[in-house]
Amino acid sequence: MTTRHLRIGAAYHGVGGPGQHSLWKNPELAPDAGVRIEKYIEWARIAEEGKLDFFFIADSTFITPDSPPHYLNRLEPLTILAAVSTATSRIGLVGTLSTSYNSPFNTARRFASLDLISGGRAGWNIVTSTDEGTAGQYGREQHYDYTERYGRALEHVRVVQELWDSYEDDAFPYDVEGDRFVDASKLHPVSHHGQYYDVEGPLNAIRSPQGQPVIFQAGNSDEGRDLGAEVAEAVFTFAPSLEAGQAFYTDIKARALARGRGGDEILVLPGVSPIVADTVEEARAIERAIHDAKPFDKQLGIFSRAFGWHDFTQYDLDAPFPELGDIGELSARTQSRVIKAYAREHGLTLRETVLHFTGFTPSPFAGTAETVADELERWFTEGALDGIILLQNLPSDFRRFTGEVLPILRARGLFRGEYEGDTLRSHLGLAVPENRHAVADGGSRVGAEPARASA
Template sequence: MTRHLKIGAAYHGVGGPGQHELWKNPELEPDSGVRIEKYIEWARIAEEGKLDFFFIADSTFITPDSPPHYLNRLEPLTILAAVATATSRIGLVGTLSTSYNSPFNTARRFASLDLISGGRAGWNIVTSTDEGTAGQYGREEHYDYAERYGRAREHVRVVQELWDSYEDDAFPYDVPGDRFVDRSKLHPVSHHGRYYDVEGPLNAIRSAQGQPVIFQAGDSDEGRDLGAAVGEGIFTFAPTLEAGKAFAADIKARARTLGRSADEVLVLPGVAPIVADTVEEARAIERAVHDAKPFDKQLAIFSRAFGWHDFTRYDLDAPFPELGDIGELSARTQSRRIKEHARTHGLTLRETVLHFSGFRPSPFTGTAQTVADELERWFEEGALDGVILLQNLPSDFRRFTGEVLPLLRARGLFRDEYEGSTLRGHLGLAVPENRHTATARTAAARTAATAARTAPTAARATA
């Protein structure tokens, strides 16, 4: 497969973080978050464009100040199962937390999606940033960072073992021989680790791609280590080319130290291209979208990094408040960065919010030519292996697929047609060999090698 950009498309209904006014746009329906036909429409646009995957983000904890789409939306695996029956090629990636799900349930749900879709499933691993999630699952306190990421790594490993419960040829479906299953090719997991005890086996065979693709997002050291260890697609945000190159180099270096090839770890920053007839028009649209965000909504979403701490209790024009360890169980890396910046620069609360919510022109805003040029530059300079599109209006999405993609295709940077039918095939990732098959193959090779070495000795003795 020729190396080309990997491109996925996320769907955020009537608006994700910072998009509190989008639900009023006449191009959208206010209840889009719970209408499956809207998800299917977006996935079909992605498939018509020959994109690699369709992505559903998720979180379960909400407050009245959460973005509109967060307040009223469907659950990812349910969505993707429905979308699978309305599409045939596009990959289907959904978010599921390792902190508040059991490995067996995770393994079974994604294995089912993988079989329903013919090998198009992907799992985006999160550990749940919102510490309020704990109360929804009967815990008094959210897991700390060490435990969240320790649980996550073990969770993923157990899920991958469960996905290998059956070897690929475990079902002969032999009617004359009365053999539905080859019992020797069904394997229990019998996992007894620090966080989980799981016997298995899983009651589902592997799909055409072997196992669902693992995606991961996290900027802390723990998050980067997890991504380097188990991630095959890494979601991130890169504000500049230099930041993108640094992140990609770091993740791939960490993967290599763990014995993985850098080509096994695809870096996919989220981008929201704005395409217009002129650069000036695109920049005006970008600015208008930002300026439409009311300050009170900016303050509310700012609080997410601090576990949705109520910042309205403070004087906006007083020095940024002393928060102690608030934020340590939520988005620790981000909350620490905010505290440090406010302290170093002597900012007020208002100034801090405006700094971190401020207008930052995107490199992916302009004409179709501008956007294609920038994607090519970032790709060629190693800042990314692809992108995940974070657009919100169908017209914007169609303009990208109709104007930018043809330019990328003309440069040999994106496919003309799908070359395979699985998500792994689209992304150029190898099908992982079943671990039990690999063990049996290795044992057979050793036995054959031993026999070959001893054969001459046996022949001489006989002679």
């Protein structure tokens, strides 16, 4: 058992994610950073130098002219991570892939390949695709509704996990003298016929040193939380306050326990955008300036994403928030329902609604290195998170966090000084999953890295 400490990953958003429409002009960045692999590698190496747990790539495929700059021109996650794996040696590699518009066999093969290429450092961030327009990219007239999206997601994951167990860990004796390349008794067929998928296996790839890629999941609806509680080992979320973080943390752990899982089998990792400056006042001024630089028309465009990129420019901004009916039900249903209800309850105009939901909210994680470390420790010890995913944009800001905040956390015993293992599971304190066929035969994990659980 090792001492419980923060788990920290770093996401990369190239030239800017939601609300960052002018970031691409910053001289620290290259305007085409989203398609330059050396920029991804640079970020991953900063993360690895800081001994962070993983490097994280978010993804979506549907775009409009209102999409954030990075979304408009970027590389595909699994391709990125395969390249990054050859330029790093310890950092975990987590990529987003939708269960709605991929087949389980292809998912299983791609992540198994990344896991083997990287020596057991792969993680899969499960999403079900928020953007309704994604349907047309894959030949569908309409996006899946919530019930089917999450039903497909659960079945998809279960089939992928079964495919990952196609071979037992000692299935390849490579016995030259005995002319035995494979032990056929340890290759297990997969024949899945479910509600949404029919898949024939087995998969033509053995398991990596960590057994299976780590399952991440992002989704805040009831269906999303249930999926995370059922299959996720780490949940990516957002928490605007300590109290909101504690509520989500308590809820997701309770849902996991209700499914027979231990609370330490699922990590809660909210996205955090720290601003570190010489004084708290300077950090707050930087934070305010970043927000005030966002043009309203761009904010209106991003606001529309929750409603399937509905065109809000057709409405009078100073008239009451429009009646939208079912618009948003097939995209970000939870978020769009909250917005509609709040606007109706408070009698807001469209402009007031947009400003409320995109308005300035001071971050708990803006200040000096000491105050940022204090707040991270408080959220950690008071049950709001198990760790964080850093959502920073400039290399200088990232290096300031790793160079100033992490040493304070290390001095307090809250973060590692060196890697203790070589796989993503070892970094996160997650056990290596047993191969289901070896368990059925009474066997055990062969050649496994020792499981490291949190205290």
